[in-house]
Amino acid sequence: MSAHNNGIWSWITTVDHKRIGVMYFVTALVFFVIAGVEALVIRIQLWRPENDFISAETYSQMFTMHGTTMIFLVAMPMAVAFFNFIVPLQIGARDVAFPRLNALSYWTFLFGGIFLNSSFLFGAAPNTSWVAYANLTSSQFSPGHNVDFWLLGLSILGISSIMGGVNFITTIINLRAPGMKLMRMPLFTWMTLVTSFILVTALPVLAVALILLAFDRFFGANFYQPMAGGDPILWQHLFWIFGHPEVYILILPSFGVISDVIPTFSRKPLFGYPIVVYAGIMIGFLGWGVWSHHMFTTGLGPIADAFFVASTMIIAIPTGVKICNWIATMWGGQIRFTTAMLYCIGLLAIFTLGGLSGIMHASAPIDLQQHDTHFVVAHFHYVVAGGVMMGLFAGLYYWFPKVTGRFMDERLGKINFWTYFVGFNLTFFPMHISGIYGMPRRTWTYAAELNIALPNMLSTIGAFIFALSALILVYTIIKSAISGEPAGPNPWNAATLEWSIPSPPPHYNFAEIPTVRSREPLWREEERREIEAVTLKVPDVEPVMPNSSYMPILLAFGVALTWGLVMTGKWWAPVIGLSYVGVCILMWAFEDPFARKGA
Amino acid sequence: MSDTAVAEDHHYTATGLPTWKVGFWTFLGSECLFFASLISTYMVYKGASTTGPFPADVLNIPLTSVSTFVLLMSSLAMVLALDGVRRGDKRLASFWLAMVIVLGGTFLGFQVYEFTHFVHEGLTISGNVFGSSFFVLTGFHGAHVTVGVIWMTVLFIMSLRGKLTPAEALKVEIAGLYWHFVDIVWIVIFTLIYLLQ
Amino acid sequence: MSTSEIAAEAHGHDQGGHGSVGFYWTIAGILGVITAVEVAVFYIDALAPALAPILLTLSAVKFAMVVMFFMHLKFDSKVFTVVFLTGLSIGTFVVVALVLLYQFLPRLKG
Numbered sequence: 001m002s003a004h005n006n007g008i009w010s011w012i013t014t015v016d017h018k019r020i021g022v023m024y025f026v027t028a029l030v031f032f033v034i035a036g037v038e039a040l041v042i043r044i045q046l047w048r049p050e051n052d053f054i055s056a057e058t059y060s061q062m063f064t065m066h067g068t069t070m071i072f073l074v075a076m077p078m079a080v081a082f083f084n085f086i087v088p089l090q091i092g093a094r095d096v097a098f099p100r101l102n103a104l105s106y107w108t109f110l111f112g113g114i115f116l117n118s119s120f121l122f123g124a125a126p127n128t129s130w131v132a133y134a135n136l137t138s139s140q141f142s143p144g145h146n147v148d149f150w151l152l153g154l155s156i157l158g159i160s161s162i163m164g165g166v167n168f169i170t171t172i173i174n175l176r177a178p179g180m181k182l183m184r185m186p187l188f189t190w191m192t193l194v195t196s197f198i199l200v201t202a203l204p205v206l207a208v209a210l211i212l213l214a215f216d217r218f219f220g221a222n223f224y225q226p227m228a229g230g231d232p233i234l235w236q237h238l239f240w241i242f243g244h245p246e247v248y249i250l251i252l253p254s255f256g257v258i259s260d261v262i263p264t265f266s267r268k269p270l271f272g273y274p275i276v277v278y279a280g281i282m283i284g285f286l287g288w289g290v291w292s293h294h295m296f297t298t299g300l301g302p303i304a305d306a307f308f309v310a311s312t313m314i315i316a317i318p319t320g321v322k323i324c325n326w327i328a329t330m331w332g333g334q335i336r337f338t339t340a341m342l343y344c345i346g347l348l349a350i351f352t353l354g355g356l357s358g359i360m361h362a363s364a365p366i367d368l369q370q371h372d373t374h375f376v377v378a379h380f381h382y383v384v385a386g387g388v389m390m391g392l393f394a395g396l397y398y399w400f401p402k403v404t405g406r407f408m409d410e411r412l413g414k415i416n417f418w419t420y421f422v423g424f425n426l427t428f429f430p431m432h433i434s435g436i437y438g439m440p441r442r443t444w445t446y447a448a449e450l451n452i453a454l455p456n457m458l459s460t461i462g463a464f465i466f467a468l469s470a471l472i473l474v475y476t477i478i479k480s481a482i483s484g485e486p487a488g489p490n491p492w493n494a495a496t497l498e499w500s501i502p503s504p505p506p507h508y509n510f511a512e513i514p515t516v517r518s519r520e521p522l523w524r525e526e527e528r529r530e531i532e533a534v535t536l537k538v539p540d541v542e543p544v545m546p547n548s549s550y551m552p553i554l555l556a557f558g559v560a561l562t563w564g565l566v567m568t569g570k571w572w573a574p575v576i577g578l579s580y581v582g583v584c585i586l587m588w589a590f591e592d593p594f595a596r597k598g599a
Numbered sequence: 600m601s602d603t604a605v606a607e608d609h610h611y612t613a614t615g616l617p618t619w620k621v622g623f624w625t626f627l628g629s630e631c632l633f634f635a636s637l638i639s640t641y642m643v644y645k646g647a648s649t650t651g652p653f654p655a656d657v658l659n660i661p662l663t664s665v666s667t668f669v670l671l672m673s674s675l676a677m678v679l680a681l682d683g684v685r686r687g688d689k690r691l692a693s694f695w696l697a698m699v700i701v702l703g704g705t706f707l708g709f710q711v712y713e714f715t716h717f718v719h720e721g722l723t724i725s726g727n728v729f730g731s732s733f734f735v736l737t738g739f740h741g742a743h744v745t746v747g748v749i750w751m752t753v754l755f756i757m758s759l760r761g762k763l764t765p766a767e768a769l770k771v772e773i774a775g776l777y778w779h780f781v782d783i784v785w786i787v788i789f790t791l792i793y794l795l796q
Numbered sequence: 797m798s799t800s801e802i803a804a805e806a807h808g809h810d811q812g813g814h815g816s817v818g819f820y821w822t823i824a825g826i827l828g829v830i831t832a833v834e835v836a837v838f839y840i841d842a843l844a845p846a847l848a849p850i851l852l853t854l855s856a857v858k859f860a861m862v863v864m865f866f867m868h869l870k871f872d873s874k875v876f877t878v879v880f881l882t883g884l885s886i887g888t889f890v891v892v893a894l895v896l897l898y899q900f901l902p903r904l905k906g
Contacts, residue, residue: 097618162629170622173875176613200629201886208636215735220725223640223735229647229728233903238636241890288886292897299904304897513611586753616873624876628883635887642891643898664835668828671858675824678866682817779867783859790855794838795848 013548015099021085059444067130079253089498092177107556108160116153126150134224134235165199191256209238240291254391266333279318312362339413343394354382375435406484419469426462430455495520666709673702
């Protein structure tokens with residue numbers, strides 16, 4: 001069996017969802033460090049007024065790559081790492097629905113990330129911010145390859161996300177264990193399902209926005225060119241029709257994580273389970289109707305503005321409902337303040353603050369003042385760096401024992417959390433103030449007369465504490481993976497199915513697929529015994545798992561190659577890449593994942 | 600194409616539905632957004648072009664009506680091909696798969712003719728925003744048809760070799776879903792772009 | 797080949813009645829006729845004021861017929877309907893919203 005093999009080739013050809021999950025996480029962590037360095041460069045430049053640490057051009061590249069990397073190469077893939085590792089275990093499946101497609105998603109993501117970052121080697125890193133507003137991105141105003149790297153890299157990542165979304169929807173619909181009804185699924189699986197639906201619907205819109213931009217740049221089309229009747233604002237519409245659901249792609253997995261972690265460390269079932277599920281679904285849908293609140297300054301007119309103000313305020317309701325549910329879950333519970341739990345409580349506090357400043361600029365007149373200032377930077381870092389990332393780190397501390405069979409070091413974990421919490425607030429809270437004083441975003445320096453030197457200095461100091469916390473985290477992960485305290489199958493005494501199998505799980509996950517009879521199967525003594533009787537035993541005959549395959553990495557390489565060849569500007573160059581992709585797809589289609597080796 | 604590893608492994612799915620089919624319908628849901636975005640782009644730019652040619656100058660309704668009819672009939676051929684595979688009738692299946700290829704190819708032929716004709720009339724992708732949005736929308740639809748024709752050709756060869764037994768009907772059914780989807784996208788395009796100028 | 801068996805089962809009932817060859821030909825005939833009507837409506841000047849609603853309705857009918865009968869959604873599991881309609885309805889919303897914003901709610905001119 002290839003899955004017992006540990007060589008480098010076994011990882012490259014693996015189709016095991018657990019290994020792919022680990023690869024996603026490690027890759028995302030590497031990009032996290034890269035994006036963190038970019039953030040530090042930004043903060044050093046803003047340390048004092050009229051600083052000249054870096055040029056305006058380098059500054060533009062830094063904030064563009066920081067934003068793009070954090071969203072597409074850190075927050076999303078880190079959530080996908082948990083989708084991969086945890087969801088099949090939570091629903092009682094042996095793998096995802098399409099294991100090879102899953103590997104293809106990973107390799108496409110990796111090559112897309114490398115593609116995007118390789119721009120640094122050519123001195124042409126994207127420099128038009130992560131929202132890349134037209135028509136700054138036109139060939140006329142951005143003649144270099146910077147924008148090309150950005151739009152092609154992002155479309156590669158989009159393909160990866162759509163494939164992942166399809167895979168997880170199918171997995172959750174079709175591979176649940178007997179008795180695992182939809183309304184018995186753990187909240188993390190539920191939020192994965194909602195997130196996957198947003199992925200498969202939102203990413204195609206981004207793809208089209210990027211395709212139109214590509215046609216403008218490579219073939220002289222006029223989509224965003226006002227001279228020929230095009231409209232630069234269309235880019236903003238398409239980008240935010242994708243971009244606002246994207247915000248929920250980022251936060252819903254974290255909501256899922258803490259909805260599983262808080263009950264475990266409160267020793268109470270989640271308060272109002274169905275309400276939390278419905279609120280998540282509602283957020284998923286309402287997220288489609290709010291995009292123009294990013295565009296109040298474009299002058300949409302009173303009717304459109306009023307609609308988007310109202311819809312934006314409405315979407316705060318299901319989010320508020322969830323926050324109340326989490327607090328009510330902790331209420332009267334026997335709370336254990338583990339690092340994972342601390343991160344959950346941190347998320348509750350910080351995300352709520354970010355949500356409140358969000359409601360402030362949901363109001364169009366206020367937004368006109370705050371638009372493109374550091375106040376907005378503070379807002380979205382409160383929801384993303386505070387909300388999303390804290391949720392993901394809660395998941396890391398919570399599921400690490402399942403993944404590795406060892407605990408994360410709790411003492412280092414507490415240091416990690418508190419430096420994170422202090423560093424985070426010190427970095428981003430002062431930005432509210434500098435923003436209200438009028439400090440613009442995406443501008444490499446500021447005048448001394450603005451009187452915002454102090455909040456900027458505090459932010460920079462905070463950023464270094466924040467960076468220290470990230471280093472502690474990386475160190476804790478490595479140290480704990482090597483010499484952490486061994487953990488049993490269910491070290492936290494949690495309720496859901498992933499804790500019924502050994503840690504780390506065998507490559508087939510479940511020796512026998514258990515039958516589930518309730519929402520918290522491991523908290524009901526009788527049910528727990530029944531389940532563990534089949535999940536903890538060593539099977540007489542190991543379940544047959546799909547073979548490893550070279551096709552995913554070969555095909556993913558073809559996708560990146562094709563996209564890279566687009567940049568030559570010759571129409572026939574990508575056709576070469578496409579032919580290679582076509583051959584790979586045919587070989588893929590006729591490869592039998594269950595063929596016996598050597599037969 | 601048997602990538603439904605886990606489903607085949609323990610012969611069980613929670614819904615009793617084939618995993619491939621659930622995944623493919625989800626993918627089609629995703630494709631809806633792809634074409635919705637392209638169609639939106641075309642629609643918001645209606646009347647925005649500052650220079651000609653304009654839609655009324657170039658769009659040829661009789662010609663496109665014929666090609667629309669051809670594509671509709673290819674959907675009929677597709678369901679009949681699937682019916683042939685389900686019955687285990689290799690000749691019937693091969694014949695109707697060949698018809699799908701011929702009709703799909705005819706549609707593409709019409710499109711190539713239309714595109715060259717338009718360029719001749721001065722409508723190009725870089726000329727005005729009507730040209731940009733028209734060529735990109737119908738071009739991506741044409742690319743989907745092309746992928747479909749290649750897919751059908753692979754199935755046709757498999758059918759000739761007797762590889763498409765009734766047990767393999769799911770492969771043809773999925774390909775059919777794709778083909779019909781491309782057809783319904785064209786139904787929308789035909790109305791919004793050609794008839795409602 | 798369990799998946800194929802399940803597929804065959806899931807389609808068991810469309811073999812009799814709905815899925816028969818004659819039924820497919822009938823649907824195709826109706827689709828062809830509607831297309832002819834669409835083109836005719838386009839050329840009848842008297843109908844010009846009501847052109848948009850008539851054509852949108854007719855094409856929606858064609859769309860629905862292909863999805864329900866050729867793609868079997870009417871006779872198949874609700875799961876497929878849910879995953880497809882999620883995308884279709886959001887997509888329709890996007891088109892309608894953008895057309896409204898651009899064609900009926902023009903932006904303020906600076």
